Amino acid sequence: MTAALTLAGHQTMGFDLVNGHDVRDGADLERMSAGCGAIVHLAALDEPVDDPGLAEFGPATTGTDTRVFETNVVGTSNVLRAAERHGLPRVVVMSSVDVLGCFAGRGRPSYLPLDDRHPTRPAGAYGISKWLAEQMCEAATAATGVYTVCLRPPGVFTEQTYAGIRRARRDDPAFEWSPIWEYGAFLDVRDLASAVERALTAPLAGHHRLLLCAADISSAHDDARTLVTRLLPDVAWRGGAEYLQDPFRALIDTSGARTLLGWAPRHRWRPSRAK
Known part of the structure; x- marks a missing residue:
């Protein structure tokens, strides 16, 4: 992320555990954010993955429920307080689709x-902590006027993720939807970086919560409508003719981010259709 923002012309200052910093340390965060023009808040802990078969694709940083709330909720509070103290105009916070309460097999x-x-019906420490972070951002905007943008990506894929998923599906074709199905939703890490950059620079005001996703589903064979009919036949369908024109279209509508930020994902699951 730092490299992408630097390439886009931003001067960056890192605040990371690997360098001895901790978002739970409000005093250090306030000191380090002095002189900055905005804050991009990516620090988070997730819950451990229960299923060994999914461990390879799980979050890189996990912890107990207590540590999750300390990092994700108290940490966000510290970020917002630092922005207020220094009069920073904008904070970009990494939230998650988990605030909806229908990912990770937790709901429909x-x-x-x-x-x-x-x-939003979050369940589990991670989803609830991200929802609380969003609530704090909205409250901070109302109280201080700082602009807050909460980005809600699904699983973020790197080149290693793509390779691992294709390998897992080769070994077990049912891996795509078993034990859980994430609607084929994903976001390339490069598109996440571009969304953050647009959230920093797009002309906007107030508080915003925006879903992010690649333009297509990460399906091995079946299109979006076929998978929905098979796996969630009782869920109301609101898609239109766009799914006839693009059968593998994503099941997450990112029109909000496209309109507000002027952002669009460039990397698809199917390289032949990449833009």
């Missing part, structure tokens, strides 16, 4: 495709 969506208006 109210309808598909998912969009920014979908109800």
Whole structure:
């Protein structure tokens, strides 16, 4: 992320555990953010992955429920306080699709495709902590005027992730939807970086919560409508003719981020259709 922002012309200052910093340390965070023009808050802990078969694709940093809340909630509070103390105009916070409460096998969506208006019903320490962080951002904007943008990506893929998923599907074709199905949703790490950069620079005001996703689903064979019919036949379908024109279209609507930020994902699951 730092490299991508630097390439886009931003001067960056890192604040990371590997360098001895901790987002739970409000005094250090406030000291380090002096002189900055904005804060991009990526620090987070997730819950451990229960299924050994998913461990390879799970989060890189995990902890107990207590540590998750300390890092994700208290840490976000420290970020917002530092922004207020220094009069910073904008904070970009990495949230998650987990705030919707229908990922990671924890619940069912109210309808598909998912969009920014979908109800939030978070479950588990990680999802609840991210939802609380969003709530704090909204409150901070109302109280201080700092602009806050909460980005909600699904699983973020690197080249290693792509290779690992294709290998797992080769060994077990059912891996795509068993034990859980994540709607084929993913986001290339390069597109996440571009979304963060746009959240920093796009002309906006107020508080915003925006879903991010690649333009297509990471399906091995079946298209989006076929998979929805097979795996979630009772969920209300709100898709239109766009799924006839692009059968592998993502099941997450990112029109909010596209409109507000002027952002669009460039990297698809199917290289032949990459833009």
